[in-house]
Amino acid sequence: MSLLSLRGVRKAYGANVVLDDFDLDVDEGSCVVLIGASGSGKSTLLRCVNLLETVDDGVISLNGVDITDPRADADKIRSGIGVVFQSYNLFPHLSVLDNVTLAPIRVHRVRRDVARARALEVLDRVGLADKASAKPDELSGGQQQRAAIARALVNSPALMLLDEITSALDPELVGEVLDLLRDLRSDGITMLICTHEMAFAREVADQVCFLHHGRPLEIGPPDQLFGNPREPRTREFLSRIRQREG
Template structure:
């Protein structure tokens, strides 16, 4: 059984259909990379998986549990999913450690000392233990994004969702974040991520999925989708992104 199963999901905003009968299976330990033009539905898909958006139709199952059931405990589901956006979304008035531990303490009721111990472990994991007492504006962009990843990891999620996490970074800072994602993949973390970093997708992804107008147009191993795509629309997209 797949860790994440997305079946015939439909999502629209008014008359704009953003996800059109979208289906995808993600196995435990897999890194699945979503590619496609802006507006193709990638970010909306991640938001639906994390229950930040409600699907209009279809089913999303996490570890065999239907998380699209309207009776579901959304906070309970989110505690098993880590999500990182392209904007760091760190609270500027809090220290890095307080940013990482805020949700476990306030939302999930984790005792403060337990949360802080776990938070320090995660900051050490992402190479930021020495910055625990710093404020976000004292960090580089790459360090802030790694802090955001530490915040997502602190609850030991089953699944990580990452939405263009390097797009807001200066080019010289992109590598340090991608190196961390490579380490997470090596450690067995299941990841579903959107990126325009084709070299990263080629090296790390188990599966690459090309989205077009809310549909999964083509999917397969990186060697097939990125090097020998069969769909003309995929070929066109890759030609443009490589220019």
């Protein structure tokens, strides 16, 4: 059963069409990875799913509910979606624990003691239990990104959206974040991920979607898409990535 379904989604900025008649299904408990060149529409797709952008046409359904309906409660919908961007967006004056509990307490009106107990569970889950009282600038980049993931997980979202979350990290810190995503994948958390990390995509994805000019040009299991892509443009993209990686 599809937890997330997109049908005929279109998004344009003036004459620039970023998403064009986009169809995609993300099954509950699965991991779908979006790949493609910069400007192919990956980040815009995630922003549309989280209702940070309004689609021009088409329907996005979450748990069978049309979330693109103008009457939909955007705040309620967003509360069931965890989002992590490449920028950590942690408040520097707050401790890690306070960063993670801020939305549950202020937005969702969770009691402070309940929110703190849940946050400590999640921080332990991401390997930061000993950093709960630290400020963000006392953490490495990888730890800051794990704190951002903890913040997204604290409300037990039905869906996680992750947008190039390793791109701002030094190479030696990428591994610790990818290890965490592997763990989340094994826990059955539904994830839609944009990444340039092809080896990671091949390892964790149930389906890989290659975007080209705002369309899902090719969708398939990672062994097929990386090992025997059907579309010439997919082969060209992957060949260029391999050459760049040496």
